[in-house]
Amino acid sequence: MVYDNILQAMGNTPLIRLNHMVTDDQARVLVKFEGLNVGGSIKTRTAYNMIREAEKRGLIREDTIIVEPTSGNQGIGLALVGAVRGYKTRIIMPDSVSEERRKLIAHYGAEVILIHDAGNIGKCIEECLETALKMAQEDPRVYVPQQFDNPANPQIHRDQTAVEILEQVDSPIDGFCSGIGTGGTITGIGEVLKGKNPHMTIWAVEPEHAAILSGGSIGTHLQMGIGDGVIPSILNQKIYDDICIITDDEAIDTARALASQEGIMCGISSGTNVAAALRLAKVLGPGKTVVTVLPDTAERYFSTPLFQE
Numbered sequence: 001m002v003y004d005n006i007l008q009a010m011g012n013t014p015l016i017r018l019n020h021m022v023t024d025d026q027a028r029v030l031v032k033f034e035g036l037n038v039g040g041s042i043k044t045r046t047a048y049n050m051i052r053e054a055e056k057r058g059l060i061r062e063d064t065i066i067v068e069p070t071s072g073n074q075g076i077g078l079a080l081v082g083a084v085r086g087y088k089t090r091i092i093m094p095d096s097v098s099e100e101r102r103k104l105i106a107h108y109g110a111e112v113i114l115i116h117d118a119g120n121i122g123k124c125i126e127e128c129l130e131t132a133l134k135m136a137q138e139d140p141r142v143y144v145p146q147q148f149d150n151p152a153n154p155q156i157h158r159d160q161t162a163v164e165i166l167e168q169v170d171s172p173i174d175g176f177c178s179g180i181g182t183g184g185t186i187t188g189i190g191e192v193l194k195g196k197n198p199h200m201t202i203w204a205v206e207p208e209h210a211a212i213l214s215g216g217s218i219g220t221h222l223q224m225g226i227g228d229g230v231i232p233s234i235l236n237q238k239i240y241d242d243i244c245i246i247t248d249d250e251a252i253d254t255a256r257a258l259a260s261q262e263g264i265m266c267g268i269s270s271g272t273n274v275a276a277a278l279r280l281a282k283v284l285g286p287g288k289t290v291v292t293v294l295p296d297t298a299e300r301y302f303s304t305p306l307f308q309e
């Protein structure tokens with residue numbers, strides 16, 4: 001089979017059972033490895049869907065410039081989609097995100113604008129958004145998808161990611177957990193899985209220093225892509241039953257264990273999700289099934305503490 005372009009190869013990522021990290025007193029843990037997706041992350045799916053919806057609605061034309069504030073992977077996804085579809089893309093991001101992400105975006109031919117993060121990622125992301133919206137006011141060619149508010153973001157997880165999971169799992173799914181950046185993943189997948197099994201348990205996962213759904217405050221943390229310090233409008237706050245808080249050390253140790261014990265090279269927020277999934281697996285116990293996602297690949301974290309001694 002020949003694909004017409006790389007976007008057609010998107011999705012259908014593998015679901016993998018963890019072996020060495022799970023003990024006999026736990027549920028089995030299955031991880032959907034989005035690091036193997038086109039573009040190396042789960043966010044290619046949302047980038048594609050937001051642009052496709054905007055095309056359908058006539059919101060973008062040939063000369064459109066896609067401008068998006070993002071802490072990384074959404075920018076990589078949009079730069080990739082922009083390259084395939086022929087749109088200019090400009091990504092506005094905090095200077096605290098990993099160097100690899102900036103380089104990847106530029107490598108796809110997009111422009112990168114950095115905004116200084118003075119230790120408050122939420123405030124910095126707000127500034128990125130303000131900069132993007134100002135550009136849209138000043139130039140009618142600019143289209144800002146606004147992933148935190150765009151319904152096409154959770155929708156692709158209802159239509160695609162969740163459907164793949166249901167096709168892949170051979171038993172009822174008893175537990176699901178996910179960290180929250182825009183909330184697209186937990187909302188879209190969570191709604192479909194819970195629709196299928198209303199008795200299941202869903203956990204939202206927050207970094208210790210960005211636990212705002214739990215009433216905490218936002219500080220600096222290493223779990224890039226989640227805990228951005230905002231409660232997004234697209235997040236369905238009724239979809240999760242509980243909130244699980246994970247420290248930076250737990251996230252990094254778990255991401256390292258995924259590589260060294262399971263052979264899975266994934267990013268820091270994948271460590272976050274699996275640390276929470278392992279706890280949920282203990283609560284639910286043997287015979288049950290817990291699913292989580294690994295949002296991206298480890299290769300974009302070489303310059304971060306994930307790869308430091």
Ligand code: PMP
Pocket residue numbers: 041043072073074179180181182183184185186224225226267269270295296
């Ligand atoms: N992990 C990483 C590495 C991400 O880039 C993102 C997207 N911001 C997430 C997790 C969270 O996904 P979502 O935006 O769907 O909540």
